[in-house]
Amino acid sequence: MTDLHEPASGNVVAEPDQLVELQEVSDFDQEALAENPLSLGKQAWRRFRSHKLAMVGVVMLVLLIVAFYIGPLFRPFAFDERNVLARAQGPSREHWFGTDDIGRDLFVRSMRGGRFSITISVLTGLLSAALGGLLGAIAGYFGKWSDAVVSFLVNILLTVNVLAVLLILGAKFKVTPVVMALLLTVLIWYRGARVVRSLVMQYKEREFVLAAKAAGASSRRIIFKHLLPNVMGALLVEGTLLAGTAIILESTLSFLGLGLQPPETTLGTLINDAKGSIDTSPARILLPGGLVMMIVLAINFIGDGLRDAFDPTHESDQ
Amino acid sequence: MIAPDATDRDVLLEVTDLSVGFKSRGKPLAEAVRSMSYSVRRGETLAIVGESGSGKSVGAMAMLGLLPGSAVVTGSAVFEGADLLAMPQKQLRTYRGRRIAMIFQDPMTAFHPAFTIGNQIAETMTVHGLAGKKESMSRAAELLELVGVPEPGVRVNQYPHEYSGGMRQRAMVAMAIANKPDLLIADEPTTALDVTIQAQVMEVLAEVQTEVDAALILITHDLGVVANVAERVQVMYGGRIVERGPVDKIFKQPRNPYTRGLLSSLPRVDGVRGDRLIPIGGTPPSILNMPPGCAFEPRCPHRTAICGQEPAKLESDGFDHESRCHNTYVLPAWEDINAARTTPS
Amino acid sequence: MVIYALRRLLGAIPVILFSTFVMFWLVSSINDPIAELKQSCPQCDESAYARLTDLYNLDQPIPLRYTSWLGNAVTGDFGTSTSMGELPVSDIFWARAKNSAILSIPAAIIVIVFSALLSMYSALRQYSAGDYAVTTFSYLGLSMPTFFFGLLLQVIFVVWWQDWTGTKPFWTGGMHTESFGQVLSSITLPITTLVIISLASDTRFGRAAMLEVRNSDFIRTARAKGVPERTIIFKHLLRAAMIPMVTVWAITFGTLLGGTLVTETVFSWPGLGRLLIFNGIFDADVNIMMAVILFIGVITVVFNLLADLLYGWLDPRVRYA
Numbered sequence: 001m002t003d004l005h006e007p008a009s010g011n012v013v014a015e016p017d018q019l020v021e022l023q024e025v026s027d028f029d030q031e032a033l034a035e036n037p038l039s040l041g042k043q044a045w046r047r048f049r050s051h052k053l054a055m056v057g058v059v060m061l062v063l064l065i066v067a068f069y070i071g072p073l074f075r076p077f078a079f080d081e082r083n084v085l086a087r088a089q090g091p092s093r094e095h096w097f098g099t100d101d102i103g104r105d106l107f108v109r110s111m112r113g114g115r116f117s118i119t120i121s122v123l124t125g126l127l128s129a130a131l132g133g134l135l136g137a138i139a140g141y142f143g144k145w146s147d148a149v150v151s152f153l154v155n156i157l158l159t160v161n162v163l164a165v166l167l168i169l170g171a172k173f174k175v176t177p178v179v180m181a182l183l184l185t186v187l188i189w190y191r192g193a194r195v196v197r198s199l200v201m202q203y204k205e206r207e208f209v210l211a212a213k214a215a216g217a218s219s220r221r222i223i224f225k226h227l228l229p230n231v232m233g234a235l236l237v238e239g240t241l242l243a244g245t246a247i248i249l250e251s252t253l254s255f256l257g258l259g260l261q262p263p264e265t266t267l268g269t270l271i272n273d274a275k276g277s278i279d280t281s282p283a284r285i286l287l288p289g290g291l292v293m294m295i296v297l298a299i300n301f302i303g304d305g306l307r308d309a310f311d312p313t314h315e316s317d318q
Numbered sequence: 319m320i321a322p323d324a325t326d327r328d329v330l331l332e333v334t335d336l337s338v339g340f341k342s343r344g345k346p347l348a349e350a351v352r353s354m355s356y357s358v359r360r361g362e363t364l365a366i367v368g369e370s371g372s373g374k375s376v377g378a379m380a381m382l383g384l385l386p387g388s389a390v391v392t393g394s395a396v397f398e399g400a401d402l403l404a405m406p407q408k409q410l411r412t413y414r415g416r417r418i419a420m421i422f423q424d425p426m427t428a429f430h431p432a433f434t435i436g437n438q439i440a441e442t443m444t445v446h447g448l449a450g451k452k453e454s455m456s457r458a459a460e461l462l463e464l465v466g467v468p469e470p471g472v473r474v475n476q477y478p479h480e481y482s483g484g485m486r487q488r489a490m491v492a493m494a495i496a497n498k499p500d501l502l503i504a505d506e507p508t509t510a511l512d513v514t515i516q517a518q519v520m521e522v523l524a525e526v527q528t529e530v531d532a533a534l535i536l537i538t539h540d541l542g543v544v545a546n547v548a549e550r551v552q553v554m555y556g557g558r559i560v561e562r563g564p565v566d567k568i569f570k571q572p573r574n575p576y577t578r579g580l581l582s583s584l585p586r587v588d589g590v591r592g593d594r595l596i597p598i599g600g601t602p603p604s605i606l607n608m609p610p611g612c613a614f615e616p617r618c619p620h621r622t623a624i625c626g627q628e629p630a631k632l633e634s635d636g637f638d639h640e641s642r643c644h645n646t647y648v649l650p651a652w653e654d655i656n657a658a659r660t661t662p663s
Numbered sequence: 664m665v666i667y668a669l670r671r672l673l674g675a676i677p678v679i680l681f682s683t684f685v686m687f688w689l690v691s692s693i694n695d696p697i698a699e700l701k702q703s704c705p706q707c708d709e710s711a712y713a714r715l716t717d718l719y720n721l722d723q724p725i726p727l728r729y730t731s732w733l734g735n736a737v738t739g740d741f742g743t744s745t746s747m748g749e750l751p752v753s754d755i756f757w758a759r760a761k762n763s764a765i766l767s768i769p770a771a772i773i774v775i776v777f778s779a780l781l782s783m784y785s786a787l788r789q790y791s792a793g794d795y796a797v798t799t800f801s802y803l804g805l806s807m808p809t810f811f812f813g814l815l816l817q818v819i820f821v822v823w824w825q826d827w828t829g830t831k832p833f834w835t836g837g838m839h840t841e842s843f844g845q846v847l848s849s850i851t852l853p854i855t856t857l858v859i860i861s862l863a864s865d866t867r868f869g870r871a872a873m874l875e876v877r878n879s880d881f882i883r884t885a886r887a888k889g890v891p892e893r894t895i896i897f898k899h900l901l902r903a904a905m906i907p908m909v910t911v912w913a914i915t916f917g918t919l920l921g922g923t924l925v926t927e928t929v930f931s932w933p934g935l936g937r938l939l940i941f942n943g944i945f946d947a948d949v950n951i952m953m954a955v956i957l958f959i960g961v962i963t964v965v966f967n968l969l970a971d972l973l974y975g976w977l978d979p980r981v982r983y984a
Contacts, residue, residue, distance in 0.1 A: 156678060164956060442889070
């Protein structure tokens with residue numbers, strides 16, 4: 001391994017690393033010092049817009065959502081329409097993704113499955129971010145008892161095997177998308193809580209909070225008006241990660257046989273149905289799986305862009 | 319260019335036209351230091367004063383090759399006959415920590431958290447092959463004692479987080495002088511410390527400097543520290559030297575508007591009740607967006623047309639006082655301005 | 664530090680108790696063996712119901728059932744299995760645990776070694792093509808569900824490979840132990856599945872950790888002292904980056920040990936994961952389920968504790984907390 005440190009006359013064109021001097025006068029601060037600074041939200045939006053990967057993610061996601069909702073309109077089949085004559089066929093002009101063992105068109109089913117996957121993930125992302133954010137803020141701000149309780153809860157969650165619980169519940173109850181989202185939320189909210197808690201703990205010692213306290217602001221006001229807006233950025237990023245995790249969890253669950261009840265389907269269920277025919281028509285597995293991957297990738301790209309938008313000083317992945 | 323000096327000792331370091339720029343994707347070169355030239359004699363203390371962004375730290379780090387890969391450094395820095403900026407890394411390494419030592423600003427982050435202080439001080443000696451393991455550790459303890467760290471025998475085996483801020487900075491000083499360097503560069507050594515500790519650390523620094531007979535480049539934004547310790551002062555703004563001279567002259571007869579601004583914004587011990595501080599309006603320029611002429615022009619109360627068009631050259635008064643200002647000879651007398659502050663109203 | 668460890672272990676016990684109780688309560692409230700027996704065996708008589716009640720302590724409230732289970736579990740008696748012909752659960756458990764270990768332990772070792780190498784390479788050669796490749800790989804790995812990756816491997820290396828070359832170097836599934844060659848060909852794909860997914864996230868983390876250390880002040884100080892680059896990398900950088908990385912590795916190890924569920928399903932591997940899913944949950948075999956859950960819970964706690972201890976051992980700042 002050669003030098004960590006390129007010689008000063010090197011030809012590496014790169015972002016200047018953080019130096020004491022440069023930090024003070026970065027664009028970020030320039031903006032803050034300008035006569036009419038844009039609000040934090042607008043600044044973040046601008047940075048997000050210029051993040052290439054995030055834009056790719058947004059486009060991907062939009063295209064996927066459009067496909068999921070509009071796609072089936074292009075085909076004359078209903079998602080649960082059986083056509084025994086056309087069983088177990090590979091992709092063709094008639095059936096774009098082929099058909100399954102009882103003759104249902106897989107393209108339409110995949111699109112419908114995609115709809116549910118997205119719905120569940122968005123719902124879960126929102127709920128778990130909200131729940132995690134709230135509990136994390138309370139734990140971080142009030143400390144002691146509330147912190148101890150929340151920490152204990154989190155420890156329990158970490159010890160409990162997420163998948164096992166989902167399976168147990170799924171084996172017994174009919175799962176609707178909303179129920180699924182709730183279940184997933186309960187089991188992954190702690191990730192958002194951890195982030196928010198540590199942020200709040202740092203922020204609460206900062207001057208602007210002490211000033212608000214000295215002015216007599218109630219705890220509730222401080223949390224909602226002063227702390228949460230600052231934490232919003234990190235929470236948003238965490239929310240996208242949670243949404244991505246939710247899809248992976250949900251599809252895994254469906255793959256293991258416990259998801260939405262038939263004839264409803266999600267992408268995971270489709271893969272489960274297809275695993276028996278892996279030898280004859282692997283496309284039946286690859287196509288829905290590929291869709292899952294694309295959704296998660298798009299979400300992760302967006303999450304990366306959001307992280308960059310709210311915290312430009314953090315080391316990017318590229 | 320050698321500034322004439324009271325002492326007639328040898329020139330140790332001669333920096334000529336040092337410029338440092340930073341490359342960044344899609345943007346033009348950001349110049350942090352613009353054609354800086356100065357010299358340091360053996361044993362003398364030169365203070366480099368400036369705000370954040372003035373280029374003071376960058377210039378010093380450039381000499382030891384401590385800047386990141388995106389830095390473009392031109393010019394020369396001749397140290398005892400050899401140009402530091404032109405030599406290969408391998409050779410430069412033999413100077414670091416041995417002939418030239420640096421003391422950094424924040425001692426908490428400047429020390430490795432997982433190695434003991436003694437270990438880190440000893441390392442300075444062992445990497446240059448100047449001492450073996452055992453010998454370097456006992457020497458480390460001696461050094462700690464020299465800088466006033468209590469119970470050095472015990473402390474030498476402790477970790478940085480077990481030291482107080484002042485002690486850590488003393489340990490940094492100890493580490494810097496371990497190999498008896500000829501030149502010490504202290505980059506804001508007291509900024510991260512409490513005021514009461516600052517004085518102690520500066521005292522230690524002055525003591526060891528004499529003990530080891532090293533020259534000292536003291537980089538700071540604290541004029542109070544400068545007054546006590548330095549022989550010569552060099553004021554920087556916008557990557558350029560704007561004024562330079564003996565400490566007395568700079569403080570009593572400043573000939574540059576920026577220096578005057580700095581001095582006016584200091585509270586005075588002999589000031590009067592009701593005396594107001596006079597801050598410099600505006601903010602320092604970003605290195606990404608430098609004014610075309612004089613860097614201080616947008617904020618200067620004495621600016622004229624030419625100031626916005628082209629930068630001035632550093633001009634000497636013929637003796638030992640230099641200033642970079644188009645209007646340096648037509649500025650109002652400093653005594654008058656100052657008198658207004660100390661006269662009871 | 665020993666005191667710290669003991670304190671943590673002590674603190675972990677209530678956590679394990681609580682979480683196992685939660686699982687037990689969950690399963691017990693949801694499952695009603697009596698009702699199921701009525702459904703599946705209408706001709707069964709009173710004695711069958713009595714046996715069931717006796718076996719599962721169904722006449723007692725759930726907390727009491729839990730404590731009696733716990734009492735037995737602590738002595739190593741995990742009861743008998745109802746779905747596997749009344750065999751003692753312990754026997755079944757250890758046999759399956761061994762099978763799972765064949766996959767998880769090699770996978771964990773590979774993940775640790777490779778994530779260290781890749782992180783270091785990526786951090787030291789930032790912005791290079793290699794770094795780009797590593798981060799892309801991390802991205803993809805994080806975006807892929809484990810089961811899909813496993814299936815993908817099957818499609819590529821079994822189905823398509825066979826289509827293209829006519830040979831079948833890997834099994835689609837199942838554990839085959841007749842010869843060493845068979846063992847290899849059956850464990851390769853599952854282990855790869857486990858490795859790649861964990862490797863993706865560990866490398867991402869490690870790279871970030873190393874980059875952060877690389878830019879820190881103490882590295883600059885070391886350079887200013889004249890320490891040679893080699894030493895800076897392998898002594899200063901590594902030592903500092905190890906602190907967070909080792910904890911992540913400990914947790915990864917624990918996760919892999921307890922988390923082969925999905926992979927075992929995809930590759931029809933007779934391990935603990937499949938035992939839990941098919942016998943424990945689908946067949947509602949409470950004793951088996953509790954045994955596996957307890958195991959996973961203990962593993963998680965132990966490795967989290969290990970992570971904390973390692974952190975304290977490596978980072979002097981934390982030691983006295």
